[in-house]
Amino acid sequence: MFIDNQLYGFLEMAAILCNIKEGDEVIMPSYTFVSTANAFVLRGAKIVFIDSQPDHPGMDAEKIEELITIRTRIIVPVHYAGIACDMDKIMALAKKYNLFVVEDAAQSIDSYYISPNTGEKKVLGSIGHIGCFSFHETKNIQCGEGGMIVLNSDDFFQRAEILWEKGTNRAAFFRGEVDKYSWVDIGSSFLQSDLLAAFLYSQLENINAIQEKRKNIWTYYYTELKNLEDDGLVKLPVLSKTSTNNGHLFYMVLNSNSERNEFIQFMRKNGVYVTFHYQSLHKSSYFLQKEELKKLNFAEYYSNNLIRLPLYFEVEVEQQNYIINKIYSFYRKTRTFN
Numbered sequence: 001m002f003i004d005n006q007l008y009g010f011l012e013m014a015a016i017l018c019n020i021k022e023g024d025e026v027i028m029p030s031y032t033f034v035s036t037a038n039a040f041v042l043r044g045a046k047i048v049f050i051d052s053q054p055d056h057p058g059m060d061a062e063k064i065e066e067l068i069t070i071r072t073r074i075i076v077p078v079h080y081a082g083i084a085c086d087m088d089k090i091m092a093l094a095k096k097y098n099l100f101v102v103e104d105a106a107q108s109i110d111s112y113y114i115s116p117n118t119g120e121k122k123v124l125g126s127i128g129h130i131g132c133f134s135f136h137e138t139k140n141i142q143c144g145e146g147g148m149i150v151l152n153s154d155d156f157f158q159r160a161e162i163l164w165e166k167g168t169n170r171a172a173f174f175r176g177e178v179d180k181y182s183w184v185d186i187g188s189s190f191l192q193s194d195l196l197a198a199f200l201y202s203q204l205e206n207i208n209a210i211q212e213k214r215k216n217i218w219t220y221y222y223t224e225l226k227n228l229e230d231d232g233l234v235k236l237p238v239l240s241k242t243s244t245n246n247g248h249l250f251y252m253v254l255n256s257n258s259e260r261n262e263f264i265q266f267m268r269k270n271g272v273y274v275t276f277h278y279q280s281l282h283k284s285s286y287f288l289q290k291e292e293l294k295k296l297n298f299a300e301y302y303s304n305n306l307i308r309l310p311l312y313f314e315v316e317v318e319q320q321n322y323i324i325n326k327i328y329s330f331y332r333k334t335r336t337f338n
């Protein structure tokens, strides 16, 4: 395990560890942050985007196999909102076609996959060959910029140590295994600053309190907004039997893009900063310079209609009540807290 200045750096390290070369193909969801793709593009990979699930923004594992070709090297499951992808299926495909699995666990610290086949509970980010976590300021555990890579093999570990040491065998030198250190491989400056590491350390010491608070905020939104879902006005996150929920983000899916725009404006006018995110990468101008446009209906659906409500450690119940009341007023329904 290494701690880094950002997860992005570690996805790049993952791409190097998997020996990604020009023309290799990497399968990942279109509905994700651009860093997931950049790390592999920097090594010359061709990105093959996959659609979201109908009832969840995460990748639709049922559609992976049809995208696998002779050039496919890696599958990158992104555990959106800390909700696990179908890891049994993904690991089985990786085995069948001899592929690597690099989990983008940026959003999924302290969340678990519950295997529908064995009932076993596994930490997200520890199931694939490599897992990459983020400690960016928007994540549950944060230090401004930071990340962590988790490696499931000694070979990866040995090479990662060299990449980490800027392409030298300095770590072996310090252990007394070689009498001088020299340039033995490519490498980069992945190190995190001491100050950020200290900040991160105290966040990690408080992980239980942070997680409890975030999950409470999440559950309160869910319970209080359920009426709107029952009335068909919005869709709330679908609770999954194969995943725990780590309270990373709370989203709602609105009924149309124009309604979403009105909603965002209404909330901002009332002092509540709600946001959307992830313009589907398969429709990005950069990607379309190289690839043809294909249609990924659900990725586009979430790009157009999903919003996120404020969810961070400092949010208090009174603020949540205010936000929830404003959401009900937008839908012209009454819901007043005492």
Ligand SMILES: *Cc1c(COP(=O)(O)O)cnc(C)c1O
Pocket: 006, 007, 008, 009, 032, 033, 035, 036, 078, 104, 106, 107, 133, 134, 135, 136, 145, 146, 147
């Ligand atoms: C935040 C995030 C990243 C980027 O993490 P950094 O630490 O900012 O590099 C990548 N992928 C996903 C899914 C994210 O949510």
